[in-house]
Amino acid sequence: MIRFVVRRLLLLIPILFGLSILLFIWVRALPGGPATALLGERATPERVAQINKAYGFDKPMVTQYLTYMKRVARFDFGQSITLRKDVTSELLRRFPATIELSMAAMLFAVGVGIPLGFMAAKRERTWFDYGAVTASLIGVSIPVFFLGQILKWVFALKLNWLPTIGRLAPTRELVHHTNFNVVDSLLALNGGALWDATKHLILPGIALGTIPLAIIARITRASVLEVLNDDYVRTARAKGLRTSTVNRVHVLRNSMLPIVTVIGLQTGLLLSGAVLTETVFAWGGMGQLIAGAVLDKDYPVIQGGVMFLAIVFVLVNLVVDVLYAFIDPRIRVS
Amino acid sequence: MRINTKLAALGMAAALVMAACGSDTKSPSATTPGGSTPAGSTPVDTAAGKAGGTFVFGASADPVVLDGAFVSDGESLRVIDQIFETLVTTKAGGTDIEPLLAEKWSSSADGLAWTFNLRQGVKFQDGTDFNAKAVCFNFDRWYHFAGVAQSASVSYYWSTVFGGFSDGATPSLYKSCEATDDNTAVINLTSPSAAFLSGLAVSAFAIASPDALTKYEADKVGGTGDAPTFDGTFGTAHPVGTGPFTFDSWTPGDKLTIVRNDNYWGTKALLDKVIFKPIADGPARRTALETGEIQGYDLVDPADTQALTDAGFQLLLRPAFNVGYVGFNQAKPPLDNPKIREAIAYALNRDALVKAKYPAGSQVATQFQPPLVFGWSDKVPQYAYDPAKAKALIAESGVTDLNLEFYYPSDVSRPYMPDPTANFEAFKADLEAVGFKITPKTAPWRSGYLDDVDAGNAQMYLLGWTGDYGDPDNFVGTFFRTKQPSWGFDNQEIFDALTKARDTADPAARTKLYEDANVLIMKFLPGVPYVHTQPALAFAKGVTGYVPSPVSLESFATVSLG
Numbered sequence: 001m002i003r004f005v006v007r008r009l010l011l012l013i014p015i016l017f018g019l020s021i022l023l024f025i026w027v028r029a030l031p032g033g034p035a036t037a038l039l040g041e042r043a044t045p046e047r048v049a050q051i052n053k054a055y056g057f058d059k060p061m062v063t064q065y066l067t068y069m070k071r072v073a074r075f076d077f078g079q080s081i082t083l084r085k086d087v088t089s090e091l092l093r094r095f096p097a098t099i100e101l102s103m104a105a106m107l108f109a110v111g112v113g114i115p116l117g118f119m120a121a122k123r124e125r126t127w128f129d130y131g132a133v134t135a136s137l138i139g140v141s142i143p144v145f146f147l148g149q150i151l152k153w154v155f156a157l158k159l160n161w162l163p164t165i166g167r168l169a170p171t172r173e174l175v176h177h178t179n180f181n182v183v184d185s186l187l188a189l190n191g192g193a194l195w196d197a198t199k200h201l202i203l204p205g206i207a208l209g210t211i212p213l214a215i216i217a218r219i220t221r222a223s224v225l226e227v228l229n230d231d232y233v234r235t236a237r238a239k240g241l242r243t244s245t246v247n248r249v250h251v252l253r254n255s256m257l258p259i260v261t262v263i264g265l266q267t268g269l270l271l272s273g274a275v276l277t278e279t280v281f282a283w284g285g286m287g288q289l290i291a292g293a294v295l296d297k298d299y300p301v302i303q304g305g306v307m308f309l310a311i312v313f314v315l316v317n318l319v320v321d322v323l324y325a326f327i328d329p330r331i332r333v334s
Numbered sequence: 335m336r337i338n339t340k341l342a343a344l345g346m347a348a349a350l351v352m353a354a355c356g357s358d359t360k361s362p363s364a365t366t367p368g369g370s371t372p373a374g375s376t377p378v379d380t381a382a383g384k385a386g387g388t389f390v391f392g393a394s395a396d397p398v399v400l401d402g403a404f405v406s407d408g409e410s411l412r413v414i415d416q417i418f419e420t421l422v423t424t425k426a427g428g429t430d431i432e433p434l435l436a437e438k439w440s441s442s443a444d445g446l447a448w449t450f451n452l453r454q455g456v457k458f459q460d461g462t463d464f465n466a467k468a469v470c471f472n473f474d475r476w477y478h479f480a481g482v483a484q485s486a487s488v489s490y491y492w493s494t495v496f497g498g499f500s501d502g503a504t505p506s507l508y509k510s511c512e513a514t515d516d517n518t519a520v521i522n523l524t525s526p527s528a529a530f531l532s533g534l535a536v537s538a539f540a541i542a543s544p545d546a547l548t549k550y551e552a553d554k555v556g557g558t559g560d561a562p563t564f565d566g567t568f569g570t571a572h573p574v575g576t577g578p579f580t581f582d583s584w585t586p587g588d589k590l591t592i593v594r595n596d597n598y599w600g601t602k603a604l605l606d607k608v609i610f611k612p613i614a615d616g617p618a619r620r621t622a623l624e625t626g627e628i629q630g631y632d633l634v635d636p637a638d639t640q641a642l643t644d645a646g647f648q649l650l651l652r653p654a655f656n657v658g659y660v661g662f663n664q665a666k667p668p669l670d671n672p673k674i675r676e677a678i679a680y681a682l683n684r685d686a687l688v689k690a691k692y693p694a695g696s697q698v699a700t701q702f703q704p705p706l707v708f709g710w711s712d713k714v715p716q717y718a719y720d721p722a723k724a725k726a727l728i729a730e731s732g733v734t735d736l737n738l739e740f741y742y743p744s745d746v747s748r749p750y751m752p753d754p755t756a757n758f759e760a761f762k763a764d765l766e767a768v769g770f771k772i773t774p775k776t777a778p779w780r781s782g783y784l785d786d787v788d789a790g791n792a793q794m795y796l797l798g799w800t801g802d803y804g805d806p807d808n809f810v811g812t813f814f815r816t817k818q819p820s821w822g823f824d825n826q827e828i829f830d831a832l833t834k835a836r837d838t839a840d841p842a843a844r845t846k847l848y849e850d851a852n853v854l855i856m857k858f859l860p861g862v863p864y865v866h867t868q869p870a871l872a873f874a875k876g877v878t879g880y881v882p883s884p885v886s887l888e889s890f891a892t893v894s895l896g
Contacts, residue, residue, distance in 0.1 A: 031782030038487045041748075041799055042406075043784050045819060047486040054485040056561065071561065079557065081487070083586070084399055084564040094587060149617060156625045165622045170390045170589050170609045282613040282622075284587030292395075292614065295780060 001325070008318050012311065019310055020072065020303070024065050027302050033057060034081045034297045055081060057299075068303070077304030082296045087304040090289065095308075096179035097167060097285035101277065102270040104205030109212035110263060116213075117220025118252065124225060132217060139214030148207045148280035155203060165282040167200050168193065204281040208274055212266040219262045223255035230254075256327050264320030271316070272309040383878040383894025388607040391890075392619040392631030396586045396612045401552055401569030402540040403476050404483070406490035406802075408886055411537045412632075413610055416592055416890055417459075418540030418575030421450055421469065422531060426881040426889070427653065429706060429804025431531055435464065435541055435576065436519075445526030445839040446509075452517045456599045458543035459580045466513030471544040473511040473521065475553065482562040483555055491538030494802065495530060526839050532805040537887065546574035578603040578891035587612065603891040604879065623647065623872055629895065630873040630880070636693035636752045639870055648873040651695045654704045654866035655884035657809065658750035658798035660761065661861040665822030666793040669738075673731035675859045678794075679717035681724035681768040684864040687760045691753060695868035701852045703809035704866045706884055707801070709835070709848025714856035724768040737771045741786065741795035746779035749869045750798035757796055790819030798865075803885055806848040807836045814855060821860050828854055 035051035036043045052058045056067070071078055077087035120132035155162045167181050168174060174193045176184050182201075185193035227233060228251060236246045275287035282288075286305065293301035397410035402418060405411065421436040433439075436450040456464040476492050478500045486493055498504030507530065509522040523530065533539070542552070551566035568574075573581045576599065579592040590610040594603045611628060613619045619631040620638055624645070634642065634649065643649050660682065662669040669675060684698050701714045728736065742758035743751075751757060762772045775792070777783040787795050797820075801808050807815070815832040817824050831854055835847035871882060876896030881888060 031777065032780050032785055035487065036784040036788070037780040039490075040780075040784065041797060042486075042490065043788055045788055048785075048788065051485045051487045054482040054487075054562070067561065078561050079563045082398065083396070084404075085570075085586070086563070090586075097587070149621075152618075152621050152625075156621065160625075163627055164625055165392075165613055165618060165627055166588065166611065168588075170611050170627070171388050176585075279615050280618055282611070282615065282618055284585075284612070288587065288614065297780065 001322070005318065005322070008314075008321070012314055015314065016307060016310060019307060020069065021065070023303050023306055024068065025061070027297070027299050028061065030297065032297055034299060037296045037298075038082065072307075077307070078300035080293070080298050080301045082293070082298045083301070087300050090301075091286060091304060091308050093179060094284065094286045094289055097283060098271060098274055098278070098287060100167070100180050100182060101201065101204055101208060101274055101283060101285060102267065104201040105207075105209035105270055105274075105277075106212065106263070106267055108205050108209035109216055109266065113213040113216030114220050114259065117217040117222075118224050118247075120217070120221045121224035121228060122247075129221075132221070136214035136217045139210045139217075142210065144207055144211075144276040145280050147210060148203070148277065151203045151207055162203050163200050164203065167283065168196050169200075172196055204277050204283060207280070208270060208277040212263075212270065215266060216259065216262055220255065220259050223258045224251060227251050227255045253327075257324065260323055260327060261320060264316060264323070268313040268316040271312050383604055383892075383896055385604045385894070386606050387895040388609060389605050389630070389877075389890065389893060389895060390609045390611055390628045392613045392622055392628040393610045394612070394616075394619070394633050395614060397584075397590065397610075399564070399569035400573035400581065400584075401542070402536075402538045403472075403479075403492065404488050404564075404569060406538065408632075409610075409612075411886070412888070413590060413592065414537045414540060414573075414575075415577075415887055416579040416608065417573050417577045417581055418537060418542060419577050420535055420537060420540050421452075422535050424535050424804060424883065424885055424887050427883055429532070429655075429884055431535055431804075435469075439531075441839060445528075446523050448521045448523070448530070449514075450519045450521065452519060453599065454517055456576050457597060458546070458574050458576055459595055459597070460543050460546055460574045462543055462545045464541065464576050465516045466519040467516075468544050469519040469541055470511035470513050471547070472539075472541050473508065475547065476539075477506065477508050479553070481555060483553070489538075491533070491536050491802070494808075495533030495536070495539075526837055528839050528841070528844055529805045529807040529811070529836055532803045532808075535885075535887070536803050540575055542568075543574040546572055578889065579608065582607070601891070604894045605890060608890045608893075620872070623874065626874070629877055630871060632869075632871050634870040634872045635747075636867075636870070638872075639693050642872050646875050648875065648877065650871045650873065650880060650882045651868035652871070652882040652886065653706055653884040654695070654697060654868050655706060655804075656750045656798060656800040656867060656869075657699050657702055657704060657863050658748075658757075658796070658865040658867070659699070659702065659861045659863040661787070661792075661795045661797050661820060662859075663790055663793050663795075663820060663822040664860070665790060665819075666739075668731070668733040668735065669793060669822075671731050671733055672859065673727045674733055676717070677724040677727035677731065677768065678765065678770075679859060679862045680720045680727065681770070682761055682764050682862055682864065683719045684862075685719060687757060688865050691756045691760070692865060692867060693752075693870070695870075697866050699863035699866050701810075701856050702813055702861075702863050703806050703852065704801075704884075707804055707806050707809060708841075708845045709806035709810075709852060711849040711852040713849070714853050717859075717862070721764075721768050728769055736769055737773060738765070739773045739775050739793040740765075741775045741777075741783070741792040743779040743783040743796065744776040746783075748798055749800055750865055750867050751796060752867075754796050761796075787820050790822055792820070795820075801885065806851075807832070810848070810851060810855060811836055814860065823858075823860060825858060828858060 035048040039047055056064060075088060080087055116132050120129045123129050152164045156164045172193060174184055175188060177187055178184055181197035185197055233250050236250045274285060275291040278285045278287040279291055290305040393409050395409045397413050398405050398407055400414055402414045419435050422431050423434040425432050435453055437453050439448060439450045441448045452466060458464055479489055483489055484499050496507045498506040507523050507527055509524045512520045514520055547568055550568035550572040552568035554566040555562055556565045557563035578595050578598045580595045582591040582593045584590040591607060593607050613622060616635050622628045623631055639649055662675055664670045688696050688698050700716060703710055740762060742754045765772055777786060786792050787797060811832050814828050831851040835844055835851055838844045838847055878894045878896050879892035
């Protein structure tokens, strides 16, 4: 097991190396550059040239790449051109916000998706099943910004229940130790802040969690359906086991493998894909940072951010692979 | 085992959602405004309102850094304007120059030495004295910027107003600053310039505490030449000026808080605290105002103005300080032909476009600067919509190849151009109606469009400008004082007229020179200016005291939650 984990971690090196080259070429192949993005209509050829010179963008690409890699080797992604802040520390500072949101979304997706898929499978070809399948189709197709606006309209504007921006009410003060607001409010034994942070998580969590929810529900349904028709389930029932025991021990556990795979992949995607949700809900996490950087052609932030996400994605997948062994003893990771 | 954990999580999630849905908390909406308030360009009541309270303002982004010398973006300057003050400022809601930290000023006969008599008894927020030495310290700091600090992405306003730096690579308008006594600072220039005084009102020239600048290493630019790092903490954690608010805290991506400066030398701010909340998404800013999470925001989408007014929110319009225009690149025939340029001007139905596609307060432009800025002339040729005349001019020109490449940005909304595609389509139809053949060319604003236009690749294009300060040199001077690839012409008469106007000290003579220059420009017709707009801010009902400014120099000191 340890050898497996170490080997997978070592594999990160060529992956990141290849990615760094691709990224480096890709961001520079985009039309426009940081200078025009910074200056807008104030960009003149002289000013653009001056900025490119100051940041070394006028040098040959190979020279730029080598300079860049020398720093990356020290885990230094440089400084953001637009924010003038250290990319690594800015990413780390904002990452908890993204994790917190992703976890809320995944909690919603798993919490609703698995029971929904399970019940749909148990009631195959009933109105409930058709309803669940249709709802999950809509769930995967609906754009996040549209869903976000609808949620805001219903729960904030019409019902006045939930806030629409940020992670805490702007006027609330909370001392940050971990940058996870839920954790920080618990540490501070501040019930008001905890409630506030939780309320702020609900709408973005639902908006972000809808697509994984739909996918998880569909996979659960398909996986459970397959298991339900297996001989051992029929045997278990024939033995006279209670339905709840059959469901729990024989059906759900045996259908978990594909579900866990999907949850793992979706978690990786959530961590890297909260760009739109973060923007619509002014979340202030990493997604928003990278989205802004792409628009501003902020090369260091794009490169650093994508590399960072790649590392997270690979690590999450590694965790999923390790989890397999616990769920299904027949699988031996080696 | 795993399943049980999941089921527990499910239970928690369900409980969470239900608890939230069952909540009767109304806190974010408690201040949701109702009723109706007429919209208009007049400021909300500027009389002293109720003191106290926290105002949450929806900004479109975080500031870059709270050091005026290092920024040119609106979000940084918005906060800097509250913490810092300049020697002179613009009249609230206008562009006329008024005293601020300097009570009065005068220039020598040759226009090279400017004496500023400073306000006495003013202290920086760190308790140190504001005096002539502090003024000179700041000017010398700016003048001695080196390396990346000289680039336009960092010290845009210094290079715009003063040109070069102490290294002499580019000539500088600034020569030296002398503190002749505690309350008198003399700024010496290398050549006479009248635009300089208007330039000083820009918050980039705000006077910061020399102690804080030094202590918190404002100028510490480290790293290598091609990977510079800004390491000082002055602009991120310790900005110290003389303004009505002091810096409190800043978590980028979350919020920036300033609090009332109780030791302020002038009328103290009414609000206890102002929080700037970055909300990049326009619709999200609007919803946040509607739910009461914020009490005001900038960059209101023109499409939202009517709905917000109808819902009882206050819409404040900034006096027009921009221009949208169709640019011609004369290096690309047939645009070198004056008759063709005139034909295009007569063919474009500017009135119809502004009426149909622009929000209230927009006006048709007749020249490349708004009427608010001195030097605007009512004697410029007008080119009123006349397709028949356009056709006649085309015939007279003898040009037979009437193909034109018309560039417009695909993905941007600018104050002077909320929907570039709509403008393009309207103008395309106008031009085709008189016989031109239009080839559409488009690219994303920051990913190719600006580069194409600036490099002179675009034949005819949609562009515009929002002024930095109230001087015609910041409009027509920027466009036409020197040769530029985007315009593609070399007209020494115009270059000379604008240079002379810039360098003339006497205000009346300057105004006349710019009026004449505007006539000259519109006769030459390097492009067709078509609109000046009034960007809007939205506020909750009850908010008073916010005075929209053409140059966005807007103070929260007079603002009250009502």
